[in-house]
Amino acid sequence: MGISPRKRLGALGRHQIESLSEWLRARRASTGPDIARGRLVVVAGPTAVGKGTVVARIRERHPDVRFSVSATTREPRPGEVDGIHYYFVSNEEFDRLVADNEMLEWAIVHGQNRYGTPRRPILDAIEAGDSIILEIDIQGARQVKAAMPEAILVFLLPPSWDELVRRLQSRGTEDAEEQARRLETAKVEFDAQHEFDETIVNDDVDTAAEAVVQLMSGN
Ligand code: 5GP
Numbered sequence: 521m522g523i524s525p526r527k528r529l530g531a532l533g534r535h536q537i538e539s540l541s542e543w544l545r546a547r548r549a550s551t552g553p554d555i556a557r558g559r560l561v562v563v564a565g566p567t568a569v570g571k572g573t574v575v576a577r578i579r580e581r582h583p584d585v586r587f588s589v590s591a592t593t594r595e596p597r598p599g600e601v602d603g604i605h606y607y608f609v610s611n612e613e614f615d616r617l618v619a620d621n622e623m624l625e626w627a628i629v630h631g632q633n634r635y636g637t638p639r640r641p642i643l644d645a646i647e648a649g650d651s652i653i654l655e656i657d658i659q660g661a662r663q664v665k666a667a668m669p670e671a672i673l674v675f676l677l678p679p680s681w682d683e684l685v686r687r688l689q690s691r692g693t694e695d696a697e698e699q700a701r702r703l704e705t706a707k708v709e710f711d712a713q714h715e716f717d718e719t720i721v722n723d724d725v726d727t728a729a730e731a732v733v734q735l736m737s738g739n
Contacts, residue, residue: 528603544584559651559736560642560668564661565676566706567630568688570722574676575655577729585736586645586652591617594633597693607638625656625663630698630705635660651736658712665715672735675716679723 521539523532532540565571578585591607593614602608609617614634617623626636637654645652654664664671678684684706688699713719718735722728 547584558646558649560646560654560664560671561651561732561736562654562656562661562664562671562673563676563732564656564658564673564709564716565722566678566684566709567702568684568691568706569676569678570687570725570728571655571676573725574722574728574732575653577725578653578732581729582733584650585733586641586650588637588641588652588654588656590635590637590654590656591623592633592635594635606635624667625660627657627659627663629657629659630701632701637664653732653736658709658715662712662715672718673716674732674735675713675719676728677713677719677721679721 521536521543523536523540527536563571563575575587579587589603589605589607591609591614593609593611594606596602596606596608600606600608611634614626614636617636617638618626622639623636624639624642626634629635635657637656637660642652642654654660656664661673665673678687685703688694688702694702720728720731
């Protein structure tokens, strides 16, 4: 389409939006009715289970699926881009978003930073008949289910507890203290799996990603 891969969606011109929309429509038609209309899918699970990797794989394979971008008060990690991975906001801005009822849900995660799902993009997706995936923590998943019972809650499980510890240690994004804190949270999170509509073991990323997509198509 001649659109730079670095261009933000919000910066596309009218013709670019038209050609991109046309491409997505054609792709949807050619891949068949694999994505049902307007499903809200919440992917949650303990720390380091690989939620981000599974969601990234769905993003690659199914560009017609929308993803919610959360707001957070945590600092960006190297390589994270504001507006793509998160909206990185100040404590004051987060307070304002909550006060103005702009959050569908929000929670303090790992006892530290606040994370929340902006409400408007979720409503827009559903109104447009598009499916949207939220990758959030378990407290958030509960709040979404209470607000929107039609949401499908998916709990990702690691193949084993030892594998979860190994994944957390090997990704090296948290120091020892933060790893210990996240493992404590993970123990509590494991106990919440029965509250979910579906559980998927993330043994193989492709298989787990396709299992989530299958749920979106109602299978
Ligand atoms: P991280 O700091 O590693 O990006 O994310 C930490 C945790 O915050 C993850 O478990 C992630 O699922 C959760 N999280 C991310 N966005 C949201 C959100 O909008 N709401 C809630 N409740 N949790 C979120």
